[in-house]
Amino acid sequence: MSVSKSLRAPTPADILARKGGDPLVVLTAYTTPIARLVDPHCDIVLVGDSLGMVVHGMDSTLGVTMEMMILHGQAAARGTKSAMLVIDMPFGSYEESPEQAFANAAEVMRQTGCAAVKLEGGQHMADTIRFLTARGVPVMAHVGLTPQAINTLGGYKVQGRDADAARVLEDARAVAAAGAFSVVLEKVTAPLATEITRAIAIPTIGIGASVDCDGQVLVVDDMLGLFTEFKPKFAKRYAELGDHASDAIARYAAEVRARTFPAPEHVYGLETSGAPKP
Known part of the structure; x- marks a missing residue:
């Protein structure tokens, strides 16, 4: 599919x-090859701390470190040209104080060249967002289900039902007022996500939220069918590359065992590079 897009990263x-315009397209990327694939089609490439689970096999995002985010951020940066690169701040790197958040965010930006960082939390993170943006660090916020807080949220529960709705709405309002340039709404009920999108002046980016959000984000390994440990309701499969890869690996193994690979066309004869081939 051809894509008409400016070569300048937004x-x-x-x-x-x-805000309120053409929907924003966002996908994660953790490696250079994947970043090169998604970059022409996306407005934002996100190096999410979900890499802890989909790349490193962790049970949650809580074990992800600054070093991991910087390493994968550098890899994604090499493949990102026309989309904006945003990198997640990992758990424990920004919650202690605004000063801690600035020092670590500045280090991520310095080492990766990313345009912005993303951090989780609503009202309680507003002062930190305000501190960062005042010092030249653009912030994408993240409210609703915040995976770094699953131990206090009681798991990966849908947010915005019953008493939760008012809190999530106020969280979104708080990060917008603090200066975030956009906010991810994760696993928020559709009616609430629509209400939030209409209530705040910054773009909302949904994941398991409403089609009315100003944009959508998915984990690329989910939508390509590469991550199969579990499948959230919102993770639409656009391909089943995991199945195709498994089939290809099985064929390779069978050919090696049958000694049909490598075939003559895959090996080198005695001729030198400058000598004519028989």
Whole structure:
């Protein structure tokens, strides 16, 4: 599919200006090859701390470190040209104080060249977001289900039902007022996500939220069928590459055992590079 897109990567200000306009397309990427694949089609490439689970086999995102985010951020940066690169701040790297958050966010930006960082939390993180943005660190916020807080949220539960709705709405309002240029709404009921999108002046990016959000994000390994440990309801499979890869690996193993690979066309004869071939 051909894509008509500016070669200049959008800035946080450009993303903010997209509020209410054409939907923002966001996908994760953790490696250079995947970043090269998603970059022409996306407005934002997100190096999410979900890499802990889908790349490193962790049970949650809580074990992800700054070093991991920087390493994968550098890899994704090499493959990102026309989308904006955003990198997650890992658990424990920003919650202690605004000063801690700034030091670590500045290090991530310095080492990866990303345009912005993403951090989780609503009202309680508003002062930190305000501190960062005042010092030149653009922030994408993240409210609703915040995976780094699953131990206090009681698991990966849908947010916005019953008494939760008012809290999630106030969280979104707080991060918008603090200066975030966009906010991810994760696993938020559709009616609430629509209400939030209409209530705040910054773009909302849904994942398991409403089609009315200003954009959508998915974990690329989910949508390509590469991560199969579990499948969230919102993770639509656009391909089943995991199945195709498994079939290919099985064929390779069978050919090695049958000694049909490598075939003559895959091996080198005695001829030198400059000598004519028989």
